[in-house]
Amino acid sequence: MTAVWLILLIPLVGIVLMALIGHTRVAGWFNVTMSAVSFVVSVWLALIVYADGPLLSPSRMLYIDAFNVYLVTLTAFVGLTTAIFSRPYMQHEVETRQISKGRMRLYHSMYQGFMFAMLAALTTNNVGILWVAMEGATLATVLLVSLYRTPEAVEAAWKYFILCGVGIAQALFGTVLLFFAAERVVTVRDDALLWNVLYSSAAQLEPTVLTLSFVFLLVGYGTKVGLVPLHNWLPDAHSEGPTPMSAILSGLLLNVALYALVRVKMIVDGSLQNHLAGYLMMAFGLLSFTVACLFLHRQRDIKRMFSYSSIEHMGLMTFAFGIGGPIATFGALLHMTVHSLTKSAIFVTVGHAAQIAGTQSIEKIRGLIRTQPTVGWGLLIGTMAIAGFPPFGVFTSEFLVLVATMKSWPWLTVPLLVGLAVAFAGLFRHIHPMVYGDQPEGQVPVKANMLPVMIQLGLVLWLGIAIPVFLSKWFEQATVLISGSSPL
Amino acid sequence: MDFTQLSLYDQAILLFAALILFTSFIMLAQPRIVPLIHAFAWQGVLLAVTTTLVAYATDHPHLYISAGMTFALKALLIPWMLHRLAVRLKIHRDIEAVTYPSLTLLAGASLVVFSYYVAIPIVQLSALVARNAIAISIAIILLGMLMMITRKKAISQVVGFMSIENGLFFAAVVSTYGMPMVVELGVAFDVLVAAILFGVFFFQMRESIDSLDVDRLNRLREGDE
Numbered sequence: 001m002t003a004v005w006l007i008l009l010i011p012l013v014g015i016v017l018m019a020l021i022g023h024t025r026v027a028g029w030f031n032v033t034m035s036a037v038s039f040v041v042s043v044w045l046a047l048i049v050y051a052d053g054p055l056l057s058p059s060r061m062l063y064i065d066a067f068n069v070y071l072v073t074l075t076a077f078v079g080l081t082t083a084i085f086s087r088p089y090m091q092h093e094v095e096t097r098q099i100s101k102g103r104m105r106l107y108h109s110m111y112q113g114f115m116f117a118m119l120a121a122l123t124t125n126n127v128g129i130l131w132v133a134m135e136g137a138t139l140a141t142v143l144l145v146s147l148y149r150t151p152e153a154v155e156a157a158w159k160y161f162i163l164c165g166v167g168i169a170q171a172l173f174g175t176v177l178l179f180f181a182a183e184r185v186v187t188v189r190d191d192a193l194l195w196n197v198l199y200s201s202a203a204q205l206e207p208t209v210l211t212l213s214f215v216f217l218l219v220g221y222g223t224k225v226g227l228v229p230l231h232n233w234l235p236d237a238h239s240e241g242p243t244p245m246s247a248i249l250s251g252l253l254l255n256v257a258l259y260a261l262v263r264v265k266m267i268v269d270g271s272l273q274n275h276l277a278g279y280l281m282m283a284f285g286l287l288s289f290t291v292a293c294l295f296l297h298r299q300r301d302i303k304r305m306f307s308y309s310s311i312e313h314m315g316l317m318t319f320a321f322g323i324g325g326p327i328a329t330f331g332a333l334l335h336m337t338v339h340s341l342t343k344s345a346i347f348v349t350v351g352h353a354a355q356i357a358g359t360q361s362i363e364k365i366r367g368l369i370r371t372q373p374t375v376g377w378g379l380l381i382g383t384m385a386i387a388g389f390p391p392f393g394v395f396t397s398e399f400l401v402l403v404a405t406m407k408s409w410p411w412l413t414v415p416l417l418v419g420l421a422v423a424f425a426g427l428f429r430h431i432h433p434m435v436y437g438d439q440p441e442g443q444v445p446v447k448a449n450m451l452p453v454m455i456q457l458g459l460v461l462w463l464g465i466a467i468p469v470f471l472s473k474w475f476e477q478a479t480v481l482i483s484g485s486s487p488l
Numbered sequence: 489m490d491f492t493q494l495s496l497y498d499q500a501i502l503l504f505a506a507l508i509l510f511t512s513f514i515m516l517a518q519p520r521i522v523p524l525i526h527a528f529a530w531q532g533v534l535l536a537v538t539t540t541l542v543a544y545a546t547d548h549p550h551l552y553i554s555a556g557m558t559f560a561l562k563a564l565l566i567p568w569m570l571h572r573l574a575v576r577l578k579i580h581r582d583i584e585a586v587t588y589p590s591l592t593l594l595a596g597a598s599l600v601v602f603s604y605y606v607a608i609p610i611v612q613l614s615a616l617v618a619r620n621a622i623a624i625s626i627a628i629i630l631l632g633m634l635m636m637i638t639r640k641k642a643i644s645q646v647v648g649f650m651s652i653e654n655g656l657f658f659a660a661v662v663s664t665y666g667m668p669m670v671v672e673l674g675v676a677f678d679v680l681v682a683a684i685l686f687g688v689f690f691f692q693m694r695e696s697i698d699s700l701d702v703d704r705l706n707r708l709r710e711g712d713e
Binding site for chain 2: 180208
């Protein structure tokens with residue numbers, strides 16, 4: 001039990017600590033240390049859950065099962081690698097963009113604040129607290145998006161704030177409706193928002209209310225997942241904010257929002273006894289996937305391009321969770337993991353690439369592989385991984401999703417395959433000249449620590465070749481939880 | 489069902505629901521900043537009164553705390569903050585031209601009808617009061633969104649945002665007698681932080697685009713410019 005509380009306590013201490021010393025030169029190191037401790041605790045927690053099964057805290061505030069335990073570990077891991085990347089990166093930004101001490105303090109403190117919100121959203125057993133934590137994540141990051149105070153950054157932050165705020169307000173209404181349906185069924189009123197109580201009494205909940213509730217929840221959390229047509233904030237926030245922020249927004253926030261959606265879908269499915277929630281998710285997912293694939297071609301800003309790639313992959317995952325069979329669910333869970341790892345690795349590399357070229361414009365970034373081979377290769381391999389090349393993990397998960405689609409919705413494999421091909425073309429037509437191309441004069445390498453990128457891409461490669469037993473066991477248990485049967 | 493058959497308490501709740509919806513319409517049509525903030529404050533007062541009424545009539549003592557929080561936050565603190573910001577940013581005398589005011593109000597009216605349509609499936613399920621409350625809270629949420637769409641000034645968008653929160657709170661109080669206390673505290677905390685952040689944003693916006701007109705925030709576009 002200590003592990004669960006510790007995992008929330010550490011970032012909470014982090015917020016205060018970084019608010020006090022966040023502007024000093026050692027702050028980056030402290031941030032890394034805090035994140036590292038979080039990661040160690042998350043591994044400890046994972047081991048406990050691996051040994052003893054699902055964990056419910058005595059006060060029933062926290063609930064850990066196979067579905068969220070690996071996301072906790074993943075969140076802490078990506079938080080750690082991004083913290084390692086952010087130390088030299090932000091130092092470089094302070095030197096070149098004149099960021100004041102106050103803003104650095106804000107940056108570090110809110111980095112931990114964001115981690116706290118994510119971990120709280122993942123570990124809580126209360127659907128209402130889940131909402132509070134998701135909104136908290138928006139609040140923690142919104143000032144970071146405008147960190148550079150350019151008109152573009154302020155615009156992006158405002159859009160992010162308004163769109164996500166209004167969007168997630170819909171989710172709160174969905175939660176109220178869920179509570180409205182549940183308090184008629186559950187004996188103790190205050191239990192009516194506890195996820196495990198809702199899940200076990202799902203069959204008695206009123207289907208009409210739950211349908212309405214799910215529509216609101218889908219729109220609400222869908223805004224955070226970045227589903228089209230509610231995605232507008234995402235490319236802006238990713239391209240204008242500091243790059244470590246993009247890495248954790250893409251790698252973690254979108255995942256956690258999708259996690260919230262799937263948790264709710266599990267309840268709604270139990271009540272409705274039909275596939276309505278799945279159909280809605282499939283439609284939204286496929287629309288997002290298609291639109292994002294097409295928009296990839298039109299981008300001029302490298303971070304914007306990869307944020308569209310995030311929308312594409314989130315769309316694919318939403319689609320896969322919508323199909324809902326064991327294979328699709330397994331694929332979607334795996335895709336969540338590999339996408340997070342790959343995308344945060346890519347954003348780290350992109351951050352260095354943009355610092356080398358001094359711009360984020362795709363047309364001006366050239367010849368990376370000659371200036372700084374590690375960054376060039378990192379970008380190339382990362383893009384290969386995200387485009388779904390075998391033997392990387394993304395290939396495996398996309399393959400599983402395609403297999404599941406072929407089994408249940410054969411004609412939908414066509415748009416999926418076409419979309420993947422279009423996305424692949426869009427990524428590589430931009431990436432190729434950036435990596436190879438002629439090196440502009442006077443371009444010099446920057447101080448970069450590519451170790452986290454290598455570890456992450458290495459993990460993605462490993463997951464593509466062989467999924468370790470403990471991980472496949474978790475995925476399998478989670479699949480059983482979500483879809484009701486095992487894929488193997 | 490005839491309204492006269494309802495208990496006095498139910499009738500009072502319905503009256504307050506109508507008044508709260510009415511304040512939403514006032515906000516939608518009010519072009520001046522300070523009266524807009526006042527209308528928002530009145531909506532907060534009405535919400536607090538409704539909550540107290542529900543707490544008294546249904547004997548849910550924890551709702552008194554919610555009512556107190558609502559009064560302090562939505563009727564006093566946030567309107568006061570917005571008012572002070574408006575004065576400090578010297579926009580409190582501004583009149584914001586609402587484009588097509590009559591059309592906006594008509595759209596608002598149709599949103600109310602639409603909300604009642606959405607709430608139809610719940611009709612079989614519950615009492616008249618809860619049903620009306622759900623329809624009206626959907627309407628308040630949609631009206632808040634409509635306001636955010638039709639307004640150009642950041643400060644009126646914030647008022648729209650906050651009135652969406654009011655609609656959510658109203659739904660929670662009247663249809664379910666309030667969410668569990670932990671959740672309500674969390675939501676109130678989020679609203680408070682959001683209000684503070686909005687204030688910070690006004691200054692950032694003024695610093696970077698020298699205006700609080702959201703229309704000026706138009707640099708980020710897709711693709712070829």
